[in-house]
Amino acid sequence: MxxxxxxxxxxxxxxxxxxxxxxxxxxxxxxxxxxxxxxxxxxxxxxxxxxxxxxxxxxxxxxxxxxxxxxxxxxxxxxxxxxxxxxxxxxxxxxxxxxxxxxxxxxxxxxxxxxxxxxxxxxxxxxxxxxxxxxxxxxxxxxxxxxxxxxxxxxxxxxxxxxxxxxxxxxxxxxxxxxxxxxxxxxxxxxxxxxALRDKFFHFSSQSIARLKAKANSECNTTTISSLQALSALVWRCVTRSRRHLPSHQKTSCRFAINNRSRLNPPLSPDYFGNFIQTVSATATVGELLSHGIGWAALLLHEAVNDHTDSKVRGWLEAWMMNPFIYQPGNLFDPCSVLMASSPRFDMYGCDFGWGKAEAVRSGSANKFDGGVYSYPGRIGGTVDLEVSLPPESMKALESDTEFMEVVSPSHYHRMN
Missing domain, CATH: 3.30.559.10 (Chloramphenicol acetyltransferase-like domain)
Known part of the structure; x- marks a missing residue:
């Protein structure tokens, strides 16, 4: 109604x-x-x-x-x-x-x-x-x-x-x-x-994220994989598995929208107002991604992020000046891949109009596509909300994916009601 x-x-x-x-x-x-x-x-x-x-x-x-x-x-x-x-x-x-x-x-x-x-x-x-x-x-x-x-x-x-x-x-x-x-x-x-797409929010508690991060690092015998890299690896694996039509030899990527401000040397002020983002990605075949554990995928993402240095940022600028281009939406979205956008680091719940803390964040229809995932800070500190856009059949498969749903937690709003 x-x-x-x-x-x-x-x-x-x-x-x-x-x-x-x-x-x-x-x-x-x-x-x-x-x-x-x-x-x-x-x-x-x-x-x-x-x-x-x-x-x-x-x-x-x-x-x-x-x-x-x-x-x-x-x-x-x-x-x-x-x-x-x-x-x-x-x-x-x-x-x-x-x-x-x-x-x-x-x-x-x-x-x-x-x-x-x-x-x-x-x-x-x-x-x-x-x-x-x-x-x-x-x-x-x-x-x-x-x-x-x-x-x-x-x-x-x-x-x-x-x-x-x-x-x-x-x-x-x-x-x-x-x-x-x-x-x-x-x-x-x-x-x-x-x-045609369905959007759904999935909530992850701080404890659930900590366990996932520890698992990813343990599988790779490292301590460098971040919480967001581990969570993104989980999403990449489980969304790929939910796309049941993909053959094992199909290439798939997980891309991050990454903030360049802190990656310059010297770093740019976090208060710089304008666009200063790029994407970094990790790529594998569907078979490779699903035959390895979450740590393997998370390490790929960690290496992609770690490799995005001052020289890479400046190299992109020099290449653009030599051959300018404009992003075309149809070329940005790969239905075999996942794009992790927005950030749980954004201060969304710090907005106070004098009525108390916001109950939730929601987004409009812009920039929605198959495999688009927006990361938000949860209303409770340390938690993360992911807004996932998938076709109905893939969303249904994701909702029944054991590996994914074992990490998902009840949301603050559902506990209130």
């Missing part, structure tokens, strides 16, 4: 920075990591909060909350001015050379879209179903299906605040040319007072 609910837009407006200094009111040049994202989708993530108690002097608590969020957004944009701008393409004719460059224009900043919406659903309607109720959750996000190139005409950032019967969902859609996951959550924390 919840899947038939229509989200009703109450109001829509454009929010601009509270003030803009003359020094900031300019164009910003994009780097190769930014430009290479021009054909991918916007980042779409949101937080589900319990409904805040009304203040004693509130005649209409809903209006008070919405006005507070608008004011807060306006103040936050002072520090994230490019988000209120738009993309501009510059063509340079100078025979025999011809080049195109894209920049962020903040001189005539159109602002950020802000949408206030209402939906007659409950927190339980969103969190209780075994599978993510896509029609409901995706309706919480603005700019659905937008690709980053649309930032020439669409806002680079849109915020939708959806009031549900017992909570509030705050969703942001951010043009991926402007920033990556680190940038996205830096902004979100600063902003304070495909239908």
């Amino acid at each position: 919840a899947n038939q609910v229509v989200v009703r837009h109450i109001s829509r407006c454009s929010i601009k920075p509270e003030f803009v200094s003359d020094e900031s009111n300019k164009s910003f040049h994009l780097n190769p990591w930014d430009i290479s994202m021009i054909s991918t989708h916007y980042i779409q993530k949101g937080l589900l909060f319990p409904k805040p108690p009304p203040a004693t002097n509130d005649n209409d608590p809903s209006i008070t909350i919405i006005n507070h969020l608008k004011d807060s957004l306006s103040r936050t944009l002072v520090h994230f001015l490019p988000l209120a701008g738009q993309l501009v393409t510059h063509k340079h004719d100078d025979p025999p050379s011809y080049s195109i460059s894209i920049s962020l224009d903040c001189k005539n900043a159109p602002g950020v879209d802000f949408i206030h919406a209402i939906a007659d659903v409950t927190t339980s309607d969103v969190l209780s179903p075994v599978y993510v109720p896509l029609i409901v959750v995706q309706s919480f996000f603005p700019l659905n299906k937008a690709v980053n190139h649309d930032g020439h005409t669409l806002p680079l950032l849109a915020v939708q605040v959806t009031e549900i019967l017992d909570g509030i969902f705050i969703a942001c859609s951010l043009n991926h040319v402007v920033g990556d996951g680190t940038s996205y959550w830096n902004f979100f924390n600063a902003y304070q007072p495909r239908v």
